Amino acid sequence: MFMLSLQLLYFWNVMKLSKYPGCILAICLLFANIVATKAQDTWSLQRSVDYALANNIDIRQQSVQKRLAELTLHQSKMARIPTLNGSVNGSYASGRNVDPITNSFITTSYASYTGALSAGANIFNFFYQQNTIASNKYNYQAQDKLLEKARNDVAFNIATAFLQILLNTEQVHISEVQVKLTMDNLANTKKLVIAGSVPESNQADLEAQLATDSVTLVNAQNQVIQSTLQMKALLNLSFDQPYVPQIPDNIGEIPLPRLDEVDPEMVYSAANNNNPLIKADQLLIKSSERSYAAYRAQMYPTLSVSGQAYSGFATSAKNTEIVSIKNVSDETIGTVVTSTGTYNVTNKVYEYNTKSTTIPFKDQVSNNFKQTLGVSLNIPILNGWTYRTNAQKAKLNIESQKLTMEKDNQKLRQDIYTAHANAVSALQKYYAASRGVDASQKAYDFATKRFDLGLMNTIDYITTQSKLFNAQINKVSAQYDYIFKMKLLEFYRDQKIAL
Missing domain, CATH: 1.20.1600.10 (Outer membrane efflux proteins (OEP))
Incomplete structure (x- = not known):
């Protein structure tokens, strides 16, 4: 129009x-x-x-x-609920590194996997929430x-x-x-x-x-x-x-x-x-x-509590078992002098054929499982x-x-x-x-x-x-x-x- x-x-x-x-x-x-x-x-x-x-x-x-x-408004209400977070990490390393399980230095290639579950909650925050x-x-x-x-x-x-x-x-x-x-x-x-x-x-x-x-x-x-x-x-x-x-x-x-x-x-x-x-x-x-x-x-001040559960698995963690005796030899470990003469003291030395296997995942998770629980008091003193x-x-x-x-x-x-x-x-x-x-x-x-x-x-x-x-x-x-x-x-x- x-x-x-x-x-x-x-x-x-x-x-x-x-x-x-x-x-x-x-x-x-x-x-x-x-x-x-x-x-x-x-x-x-x-x-x-x-x-x-x-x-x-x-x-x-x-x-x-x-x-x-x-x-x-909904988010501020949900903020009262305790926090809960999970994490899973995986890595591969080669050369000289710290073993994630034993914390000792090793020179090898390995893969490691860790998992953690953490939680936290505010106990008292002077009615901020x-x-x-x-x-x-x-x-x-x-x-x-x-x-x-x-x-x-x-x-x-x-x-x-x-x-x-x-x-x-x-x-x-x-x-x-x-x-x-x-x-x-x-x-x-x-x-x-x-x-x-x-x-x-x-x-x-x-x-x-x-x-x-x-x-x-x-x-x-x-x-x-x-x-x-x-x-x-x-x-x-x-x-x-x-x-x-x-x-x-x-x-x-x-x-x-x-x-x-x-x-x-x-x-x-x-x-x-x-x-x-x-x-x-x-x-x-x-x-x-x-x-x-x-x-x-x-x-x-605010008072809060936190906790964490952690475990891990690494291919560098091994179990060693004896397969067979490889060799037996005598090793002198000392000399004994008597009235009748001098004698050598020996010890049997065994050499074994061994076999190394990675510790199973279930066993490592169980062996490496750890928990922490903490209470924190945060006191603001000087924050600009x-x-x-x-x-x-x-x-x-x-x-x-x-x-x-x-x-x-x-x-x-x-x-x-x-x-x-x-x-x-x-x-x-x-x-x-x-x-x-x-x-x-x-x-x-x-x-x-x-x-x-x-x-x-x-x-x-x-x-x-x-x-x-x-x-x-x-x-x-x-x-x-x-x-x-x-x-x-x-x-x-x-x-x-x-x-």
């Missing part, structure tokens, strides 16, 4: 069709027919809101932030409120865009009526010119007015396209997919609260209890307070002032969050009072615009009778007709502006909106 509008305007400018009012009107009617042909179904406000809540990019981004906060969990819990709840705020904001923006489309569509209808009236007057004037009752300049004036009205109609149709594109962006809807709003039967019957029901102080009191941003600010303050307590806990600085930063963050909430409260109150003042002004403008339409309609009716009798020139008649047209546009704009202002106050009070 948007590209079609640009093409029509380009064709209009190139062909200089502004000189031919009939051509301009034909283009307008062709454009309107094309738009009507493409409209296959309609979108109610509720359907638009439901679609946006499921597809709007801002809501999906905030949903991701909520899930991230949920994961952080509990405060961290509480801080993450409040932050998760705050992200949930911010998601609710994003959903409410999108719903309100959808309603605003919906009203804007309705307003622009109504302006198109008024412009179409204006074009038709000018065409009827032009056709009647042409007959009078042919009959010689009025000068030909009257026809020229009406042709110029038809061109102006046709331009206004094209601009109004383009405003519908622009507001529809804005709606599609909010919906995250494909731009080539048609969007036609379901127009209420009577926009004036939309339920609106009375001004005394939306007193600014009363609305602020309700908003202060219901507004998700204020609730999120409160939760973030609690999260910052618990975070400060957690950082302070890091400055105190890190822990104390982190605690001071956390304390300042509490103050920052409180100022943020104060600022959001102040802005909320200001927005509500501004919205109420705008609503009062919009209602007065609507009443004034309504009186202006009544007066302009009467003036136009009298002018039409005088013009038909030849008692009013064309310029004055066109001026009267333009005043009526502008008054009608002003009334429609004022009506929609008042509806928007009242719905804004209703949104602040109830955190929901409906037409």
Whole structure:
């Protein structure tokens, strides 16, 4: 639709069709027919809101932030569970190395494998983990409120865009009526010119007015396209997919609260209890307070316990067994001197044939199995002032969050009072615009009778007709502006909106 509008305007400018009012009107009617042909179904406000809540990019981004906060909370809870880690290592060595089993130097090639299982647990850490969990819990709840705020904001923006489309569509209808009236007057004037009752300049004036009205109609149709594109962006809807709003039967019957029901102080009191941003600010303050307590806990000693089980296997660990006797010889180990003489003392020396085999895996694992158990007390003494600085930063963050909430409260109150003042002004403008339409309609009716009798020139008649047209546009704009202002106050009070 948007590209079609640009093409029509380009064709209009190139062909200089502004000189031919009939051509301009034909283009307008062709454009309107094309738009009507493409409209296959309609979108109610509720359907638009439901679609946006499921597809709007801002809501999906905030949903991701909520899930991230949920994961952080889950991880902080799991941190209370004792740690358990296992490791398996394998290596191959050659040359002169330390035997991993006997710790003696050997010169051979061997492969070794070790396995270990270690566990640890915090016994006492001055409630660091509990405060961290509480801080993450409040932050998760705050992200949930911010998601609710994003959903409410999108719903309100959808309603605003919906009203804007309705307003622009109504302006198109008024412009179409204006074009038709000018065409009827032009056709009647042409007959009078042919009959010689009025000068030909009257026809020229009406042709110029038809061109102006046709331009206004094209601009109004383009405003519908622009507001529809804005709606599609909010919906995250494909731009080539048609969007036609379901127009209420009577926009004036939309339920609106009375001004005394939306007193600014009363609305602020309700908003202060219901507004998700204020609730999120409160939760973030609690999260910052618990975070400060957690950082302070890091400055105190922590007590923990740890244990480890270890075993290993190496191909260098051998069992040696005797296969057979290789040789037997006598070895002199000393000399004995007696009264009868000197005798040599000998000893039998046996040489064996041996066989070496690697100690089985099961035996090595059993022989090398060892366990350790330890208790550790960690006392922070001097760590570059890190822990104390982190605690001071956390304390300042509490103050920052409180100022943020104060600022959001102040802005909320200001927005509500501004919205109420705008609503009062919009209602007065609507009443004034309504009186202006009544007066302009009467003036136009009298002018039409005088013009038909030849008692009013064309310029004055066109001026009267333009005043009526502008008054009608002003009334429609004022009506929609008042509806928007009242719905804004209703949104602040109830955190929901409906037409």
